[in-house]
Amino acid sequence: MPFDRWNALNDAPVFPPERFGLVADRLGRILKTRNDILLFQTEAVVALEAVTASLARPGLKAINIVTSPFGAWFGGWLRRGGAEVVTLMAEPVRPIDAEAVTAAFEAHPDTKAVIFCHAESANGVLNPLEEIAAAARARGIVTVVDAVASVGGHALDVDALGVDIAVIGPQKSLAGPAGVSAVSVSPAAWRLVTAEGASRESTLSLLDRKAWLDAGRGALPGTSASLEFFALEAALDRFEAEGPDAVLARHGRAAKAARDGLVALGAAPSAPAGRASHLVTTARLPDGVGMDAFLAAATHLETDMSPGVGPGAENLVRLNHTGQRARFEAVLGNVAAYGIALRNLGLPADIAAAAAAVAAYYSG
Structure with missing residues (x-):
């Protein structure tokens, strides 16, 4: 190939398999969690859909808090899997009221999961994560948080708050690449995910991705998104240095x-x-x-x-x-x-x- 047509990006070095686990650990420290960290070689919206697809099944009731158009997607994904969804809609361009969430928990005592966005980039509102997580934890409800935009921009102590699933992307406050994302999963969330009828043999299956953890966190399944992970490491270097x-x-x-x-x-x-x-x-x-x-x-x-x-x-x-x-x-x-x-x-x-x-x- 003529030199003027050669592009080094076409021959990027392979991301070292032993560093995937280290990246997961670094993300876990940012989230302040000892929960499992799954890595996705995709933009975070796919990770969000994977979470809902892995939870959704007939017999599961979830409360979906909607404070932007993106939050409405969660409910659609859950219903597609057969879940019963209670939609809790905030007033337009307003955060959800914590008391309204507690009232919904009381009205639906068989709720098994609640899902919502922490900080909205669509309209600039911040939802009351601490209050919602506390109310859910007191009732044994699995809490799923879209923290894609908020991680790094707002305090997010996953273990202290009792957040069961947090989905993050590095392209916002962490100033990293958009083509990778991560999900933290608590033991309580794994119990719900692994219940009868769990999604398997799918790129949207958290259980299939758990095999990476069980195998020792080596190479990720599929073709490695090397450039994205090198860029993520650089973003984490900047974040940790600051x-x-x-x-x-x-x-x-x-x-x-x-x-x-x-x-x-x-x-x-x-x-x-x-x-x-x-x-x-x-x-x-x-x-x-x-x-x-x-x-x-x-x-x-x-x-x-x-x-x-x-x-x-x-x-x-x-x-x-x-x-x-x-x-x-x-x-x-x-x-x-x-x-x-x-x-x-x-x-x-x-x-x-x-x-x-x-x-x-x-x-x-």
Whole structure:
């Protein structure tokens, strides 16, 4: 092959099989869990579907908490496997109320699992993980948490909280690749997964993937996604070098700075204070301003602003401060760009006050 057509990515070195177990251990430390860690050579949505497919069967009742369009997928996957699903729907672009979850547990005492998203990147809300996990644990209900976006951005102590299944992806707060993901599985979750009628001989079967654990955590089944795992190791190196507490603090600071910057600008953050995601801050557009017109007014600024996703989020703008974007320059750029777009549309925006509000979190 001519040299100018050769691509080193086509001849990537094989990821050493003995390092898969080490990667799983590093992820377990981030999650603060001694539970089993399964590795998926796929984007995290496949891992989420695998969890629901492995739990779903006739006779299983699950409560599915829906706070975004993605949460609705969980219920569909569970029903496809024959499970009885109780849907607990939050108000549009609002977190679920912990008391509503407890009431649902009381109304359905035969519930065996509850599934929900921790922090929503679709609309910027943060669900009450601690309260839900405690209520579920008190009733012996297996807790399944979509922590794909929240891991690294919010505190997540799986063992202390009693989270039975946590699905994570490194592409958000960990600033890693999107093509791999992981699932932590507790003994209680394994008992539910291994009950009669468990899914087998499927890429969506957790039991089939458990064979990797039982065989000593060597090479993963199938063709190794070497580049993705090398990239994951690099992301974990960065995360560990910065330190978990520092990464959490950086995301929390970025979220507070973005929120206060928007308020100073004259904008309205949509997520309730204390129940807002550290990954994105969402702002509601002024009445009469369309999303297309707003984004067009800011397109030349090349910032990380995008429309909200799902019912009720049609007029929400997301300011992204996830992963490496959770820094002063990104937060300031997004807040200022929001104000510039408003001004370009002939609306008032106190950009100087907004900049000062953001800078207050990074002074010194």
